[in-house]
Amino acid sequence: MENKQSSSSLKAVIAVLAVLLVGSLVYIFKLSSDTDKVQTVLKTTETEKESVLKDLEQLKTTYDAAIAENTSMSDELIQERDKVVSLMAEVKKSKGDVSAFKTQLNFLQNKMKAMMAENEGLKKQNTVLTSQRDSTAVVLTESKKFNEALVGQNSELAKVVEKGSKLTVLNIQSSAYKVRSSGKEIETEKARRTNMLKISFTIAGNEIAQSGDKTYYVQVIDSKNNVLGEKKNISFDGKDLTYSFTSTVKYENKTVQVSENLPGKDFVAGTYFINVFDKGELVSKSSFNLK
Structure with a gap:
């Protein structure tokens, strides 16, 4: 009778231990799965961060090149370039989600496209104006030469008339x-x-x-x-x-x-x-x- 009771108690202990073991295994598996997810999220976030920084760096390079052309929009371009530099600094400091930065990046990219289009238009206008100015300068130079020639001819003619009008x-x-x-x-x-x-x-x-x-x-x-x-x-x-x-x-x-x-x-x-x-x-x- 006592042997039967001991055997039953042992089985109960084994059963409890088995349940605890299964629970521990389940917990360990879940913990490992959560860690992998966190690592995946962290890797994804870091990749997105690098992508945002790369796009911002391209924006900055584009603005630097446009500013170097020294057009009438230089002041506006410098302001926008400084905004890009400021956003790059914020992205580099960030530790988490960069989706908010992506929104700002899209806005800055759209603004850059609009400003580059306007800047190109101004450059074309300046080219036309420069060409017109050069043409005008050539015309003025030719007119000046023509006028100087006329003045010289008139002076010579006046001398001829003066000489011819003298009595002999x-x-x-x-x-x-x-x-x-x-x-x-x-x-x-x-x-x-x-x-x-x-x-x-x-x-x-x-x-x-x-x-x-x-x-x-x-x-x-x-x-x-x-x-x-x-x-x-x-x-x-x-x-x-x-x-x-x-x-x-x-x-x-x-x-x-x-x-x-x-x-x-x-x-x-x-x-x-x-x-x-x-x-x-x-x-x-x-x-x-x-x-």
């Missing part, structure tokens, strides 16, 4: 006379008999010259370098001129014959010089001899 004095003639008390004039070649010179010259016609009164200063110099006649002095542009007489004519763009008398006495033999001045400019000259 030619055909200076001179004769010596003995004027008697009766007024009769007798031409002579001898100095001792001369008491008057007749000086004449021609003003050529010129259609582009200015018409009106023209005054010429006539200078007659004898063989001893004396100025005959009035011997009056006048100054033109700081240069003094001593002249024998003046001759004023009404010029109407047609050829005019001028003749003036120069009375005197004690004429000496030798060569006489006649100079005709238009103001201070010598416009014609000639010479003659008295015996």
Whole structure:
């Protein structure tokens, strides 16, 4: 009877131990399974974190390249680049789920695409404007050269017109006379008999010259370098001129014959010089001899 009771107690203890063993095995299996799941989650989280950081690094590289182009959007691009750098720092510090960072990453990627498109548009506009500016500069340079050429041509033309509009004095003639008390004039070649010179010259016609009164200063110099006649002095542009007489004519763009008398006495033999001045400019000259 006692042996039967002992056997029953032993079986009960064995049964309890068996239950405990099974429970322990189940718990160990579950614990091992949970550990594997945690490790899998941790590995997945770390992979996602690296992926997010890689995408953020690409964003930063794209912004750096765009900023280096120094466009009008540089300040805005720098602000967005700084946001990417800030998010990278947060991701690196994170220990858990990075899904929230993925949302921010998507937002920054979309913003970057929009800004890059806008930046490319501005670059194209700048290229067009630069081309237009260069073309305008070429046109302006050519226009400047053309204008300078015109100014030069106009200056030369003005000189030609000025030169062409000047009157030509030619055909200076001179004769010596003995004027008697009766007024009769007798031409002579001898100095001792001369008491008057007749000086004449021609003003050529010129259609582009200015018409009106023209005054010429006539200078007659004898063989001893004396100025005959009035011997009056006048100054033109700081240069003094001593002249024998003046001759004023009404010029109407047609050829005019001028003749003036120069009375005197004690004429000496030798060569006489006649100079005709238009103001201070010598416009014609000639010479003659008295015996």
